[in-house]
Amino acid sequence: MKARRLRQRQAPAAAVHALTSAGQPELLARVLASRGIASAQDLETGLERLLKPDMLKGLSEAVDLLCQALLKRQRICIIADYDCDGATACAIGLRGLGALGARIDYLVPNRFEHGYGLQPSIVDLALQHPRLGRPELLITVDNGIASIAGVEAAHAAGLKVLVTDHHLAGAQLPRADAILNPNQGDCPFPSKALAGCGVMFYLLIALRARLRQWPGTEPADEALRAGAHRLRLDALLDLVALGTVADLVPLDRNNRILVEQGLRRIRQMQMQPGLRALLRVSGRDPRRLQASDLGFTLGPRINAAGRLEDMSLGIECLISDDEAACEAIAQRLETINRDRRSIEADTRAAALAQLPVIDTNPADEEPGHVAFDAAWHEGVIGLVAGRLKDRLQTPCIVFARAQTPAGQAPRLKGSGRSIPGVHLRDCLDWVEKQAPGLMIAFGGHAMAAGLSLAEQDLGRFTALFRRALRVIAPASAFDVFIEHDGALDPSDLTLSLCRQLEAVPWGQGFPPPLLLGQFEVQRQRLVGERHLALQLRMPGLPGQVRGIFFNHAASLPPTLRCLYRLSENQYQGLSELQIQIEHLVDDQGQALPAQD
Numbered sequence: 001m002k003a004r005r006l007r008q009r010q011a012p013a014a015a016v017h018a019l020t021s022a023g024q025p026e027l028l029a030r031v032l033a034s035r036g037i038a039s040a041q042d043l044e045t046g047l048e049r050l051l052k053p054d055m056l057k058g059l060s061e062a063v064d065l066l067c068q069a070l071l072k073r074q075r076i077c078i079i080a081d082y083d084c085d086g087a088t089a090c091a092i093g094l095r096g097l098g099a100l101g102a103r104i105d106y107l108v109p110n111r112f113e114h115g116y117g118l119q120p121s122i123v124d125l126a127l128q129h130p131r132l133g134r135p136e137l138l139i140t141v142d143n144g145i146a147s148i149a150g151v152e153a154a155h156a157a158g159l160k161v162l163v164t165d166h167h168l169a170g171a172q173l174p175r176a177d178a179i180l181n182p183n184q185g186d187c188p189f190p191s192k193a194l195a196g197c198g199v200m201f202y203l204l205i206a207l208r209a210r211l212r213q214w215p216g217t218e219p220a221d222e223a224l225r226a227g228a229h230r231l232r233l234d235a236l237l238d239l240v241a242l243g244t245v246a247d248l249v250p251l252d253r254n255n256r257i258l259v260e261q262g263l264r265r266i267r268q269m270q271m272q273p274g275l276r277a278l279l280r281v282s283g284r285d286p287r288r289l290q291a292s293d294l295g296f297t298l299g300p301r302i303n304a305a306g307r308l309e310d311m312s313l314g315i316e317c318l319i320s321d322d323e324a325a326c327e328a329i330a331q332r333l334e335t336i337n338r339d340r341r342s343i344e345a346d347t348r349a350a351a352l353a354q355l356p357v358i359d360t361n362p363a364d365e366e367p368g369h370v371a372f373d374a375a376w377h378e379g380v381i382g383l384v385a386g387r388l389k390d391r392l393q394t395p396c397i398v399f400a401r402a403q404t405p406a407g408q409a410p411r412l413k414g415s416g417r418s419i420p421g422v423h424l425r426d427c428l429d430w431v432e433k434q435a436p437g438l439m440i441a442f443g444g445h446a447m448a449a450g451l452s453l454a455e456q457d458l459g460r461f462t463a464l465f466r467r468a469l470r471v472i473a474p475a476s477a478f479d480v481f482i483e484h485d486g487a488l489d490p491s492d493l494t495l496s497l498c499r500q501l502e503a504v505p506w507g508q509g510f511p512p513p514l515l516l517g518q519f520e521v522q523r524q525r526l527v528g529e530r531h532l533a534l535q536l537r538m539p540g541l542p543g544q545v546r547g548i549f550f551n552h553a554a555s556l557p558p559t560l561r562c563l564y565r566l567s568e569n570q571y572q573g574l575s576e577l578q579i580q581i582e583h584l585v586d587d588q589g590q591a592l593p594a595q596d
Contacts, residue, residue, distance in 0.1 A: 004393065004591045006516070006563075007481040009034035027492055028500055031485050031513045042253060045260040045505075047234070049253075053206040057187035061178035062203055063210050065137060065162050070102055070211075071220055074136035077126045079118050080108040080315060081142040081196065082306030084299045088243030089141035089164070089197040091272070091318035092236050096204040100211070100227040105132035108311045112378060112403055116443070116450065117143040118150030118161070127157055135159060142196025144176070145169050145183075146443045151176050164199045166249070168425050168445050183445070191254040193509075197243030198258060204233055237262040238271040239318060245291050246299030248447060250509030259291055259505040274317035277330035278302075288570075291505040292512070301330075304337035307379030344380040351376075351384050351398065352391070367422075367469040367478050370462040372399040372412065382415035382448070389417040393480045395424055395469060402452060410455040411440065417448055421477030424449040427468040434464055447508075482583065482591045484514045484563055490541035495577045498566040514582060518561050519547070526553060536579055547579040561585040 011033035019029035022040035037043060053059055069076055076097065080090035090106050097104050107126055114121050118140050127134050137160045140147065144163035151174035154161045161176040168183050180203055182189040194202065211228035214221055241262025244255050251259065265271060266286050275298065279286050282297050305314040313336075317329040351371045369392055376384075381398040388396040397416035404411045418424035425444045428451060432439055438461060442451035453461055506512035522544055523535040534547030534556070546569055549556070562581045569578040583591035 004480045004482045006585065006589050006591060007483050008486050008516075009483050012038070015039070025492070025497060025500060027485075027488060027497065027513070028504075031501075032504075034485065035510055045257045047257065047261060050257055051189070051191055051254050053202045055187075055189045056180055056182060056202060056206075057184055057189070058179045058181075059203070059206050062162055062164070062180045063207050065160060065178050066097070066203075066207050067210060067214070067224075069137045070097075070100055070224060072136075073103055075129075075132050075134065076102050076104040076137045076139060077129060077132055077135040078104065078106040079122060079126070079138055079140045079143065080106055080311065081116070082108055082111050082311040083142070083247070084302040084314070085196045085243040085247035086142035087302050087306070087311055087314045087318060088239040088246075089195075089200040090315050092197055092200045092204065092239050092243075093139060093141055094319050095236060095239075096200075096207075096231065096233065099231050100207075101223060103132070105129060106315065108306075108315060110310055111306060115402075115441075115452070118147035118154070118163075120149055120153035123150055123153040123157060123159070126154075126159075137162065140164060141200050142166070144174065145179070145181055146174075146441070148172060148174050150174070164196065164203060166194050166196050166199050166445075167443055170429075170443075191252055193250040193252045193255050195244045195247040195249045195255075197240050197247075198249075198255065201233070201236060201240045201258070204231075204236075208233065234261070234265070235270070238265050238275055241266075241291075242275070242294050242298055242302075245294040245507050246303070248295070248508045251291075251505065251507035252509065255507075256505050256510065259294075259507065263289060263291060263294075263505060272318055273321055273323050273326040274319075274330065277323070277326040278317065278333065280327070281330045281334045285570075288568075290502055291507050295507065300340070301333045301337045304340040305333060307340055308336055308343070308377075340380065343377050344383050347373075347376050347380050347384050348387050351388055355388075355391070366466050367394050367473065368466045369394055369396045370399070370414075370458070370465060371396070372458060374401055376400040378402060378413055381413070382417070382450075385415050385417040389419060393419060394478060395419060395422050395427070397451075397465065399458065401455070412453055412455050412458060414451045414453070415448075416444070416450070418446065419477065422469065422473040427465065427472055430468040430472055431461065431464045434467075435460070438464070482514075482563065483511075484516050486515070487517060488515050490538050493538060493541055493545065493566075493577065495568060495575065498568050498577055501566055502568065512565060514563050514565060516561070516563055516585070517579075518559065519579070520559055521556050524556055529553070532556065534579070534581075545579055546576055547581060549581040552581075556584075563591060 011030045015033035015038045016029045018039045078090050078093050080086045109122055138154055139162045141164050145165040145167050151161050163176040163179045165181045182192050182194050208228045208231050211224045214224045241259045244259055266289050278298050278301055284297055302314040305311050320326050378400040381400050385396045385398040395418040397414045399412040399414040402411045402413040416424050423446045428442045428449055440452045444450055519536040519538055522537055525533050527533045530553050532549040532552055535544045536547040537544050563583040565580045567578045567580045569576050
């Protein structure tokens with residue numbers, strides 16, 4: 001990985017003044033202002049501040065479909081996606097519609113057998129659903145906007161289809177009976193950052209409002225009204241928060257409200273039994289849960305089921321109210337996640353071993369990197385693409401061999417991750433326009449995308465992908481910087497400030513503070529064979545502070561400059577401030593390459 005220059009985020013003085021005048025500490029005010037927060041009002045996270053659903057294109061048609069399905073007691077089958085966003089969106093739909101009396105169940109594609117989204121093969125499975133029977137209505141969650149053939153197959157079988165998705169729409173939309181997706185080209189909904197679980201939650205908000213005003217005096221009408229008045233959608237916010245953070249969608253103001261409200265419920269021990277079980281097996285205290293725990297602790301355990309086995313296991317964990325069953329599922333997910341980590345580590349090491357040739361001449365590097373090995377596991381390629389992207393600071397796509405029907409040429413499935421300023425799906429769309437049909441399928445959004453192609457076409461695709469990056473992305477997008485929030489006054493190095501920082505729902509597009517500092521290393525020792533435990537002293541501050549440098553085993557010099565985060569370390573009931581080192585900084589003001 002190349003050394004990266006540092007760049008301090010700039011905070012508008014007027015916004016800093018407005019925030020400090022409202023009682024925010026100077027550092028927090030500076031951090032927030034540099035992330036677009038202009039006033040204390042921007043920090044309000046009450047549910048009344050949520051954007052209203054009314055501007056979602058297709059909302060009325062979607063609600064109509066659900067009202068008729070509920071009134072006529074039609075069978076509804078949710079078609080989920082095999083990641084955490086899809087699992088939480090499915091659980092939200094099952095719990096919300098189930099509470100309204102829906103006859104409802106779900107199917108989730110197996111990534112290795114069926115591929116992504118509402119495929120015709122999934123329609124065939126739905127028609128013979130073992131628990132539900134033949135449905136009348138299919139609802140896609142976190143997928144469907146590209147399911148042209150799947151929707152046609154459903155219609156041919158006499159089923160109606162409601163697509164709920166958040167991925168970018170292509171030139172052709174499926175002929176669904178209703179589509180709810182803020183990223184439809186002409187949808188006026190102000191936030192384009194809703195995750196799939198957020199779209200499903202918004203649909204339930206609108207449905208409940210409609211049913212509370214439902215006309216008629218028949219018993220079925222009265223049952224719908226009564227169910228709508230009983231339905232507590234805030235009880236689903238823990239799932240919305242989990243799916244939103246795990247899917248790495250930008251935490252704009254609307255998403256921050258959803259995440260903060262979900263975190264509040266979890267911290268108050270008001271959560272689904274499955275989340276409670278997952279927190280127990282992972283050793284996390286719900287009362288101190290942060291947004292990062294949703295992304296790095298709970299999300300991977302749910303995702304592991306879809307990566308290595310069957311996402312039905314993750315969904316069952318989120319929809320069961322049986323504490324013992326949830327505990328057993330959580331333990332199984334923990335085991336699968338350990339296996340996933342091992343497979344990912346091996347794949348990452350193999351992928352990194354391919355890098356020295358292109359990493360020795362940084363000035364000559366072309367943007368973009370594509371990696372493939374026939375032995376790699378399809379379930380972890382997205383994670384490995386993310387690690388390569390972090391190392392190279394360029395969009396990366398990692399391929400694995402996909403299951404290929406007999407008699408067909410070998411196929412590859414790819415998963416890509418991008419950097420700010422480079423829209424990955426737009427790059428794939430450019431490739432498609434230059435070479436129609438080269439990719440068998442593709443989809444995604446700005447920061448992540450997936451595709452499949454014939455193995456023999458990998459070289460051609462790689463060349464076109466790199467051309468796409470040069471054509472579409474501005475050259476400045478490939479300037480390698482690490483943005484930080486400046487230095488911290490020694491007097492502010494307190495556990496109290498750390499806790500104030502941790503209380504903010506940081507996430508994608510709204511990153512936690514990264515500080516620049518200089519420390520004297522008083523003591524250092526290796527823990528867990530790969531991490532450094534430190535005792536540090538900041539000039540101008542009496543006493544020492546605990547430090548940790550994860551995944552760094554080499555000894556540090558007596559004095560160091562670094563980029564770091566503040567964290568709270570708890571051990572045997574005691575809490576103390578901790579410096580978590582992220583990058584060492586050299587004399588030229590560049591962040592040094594991290595160890596792998």
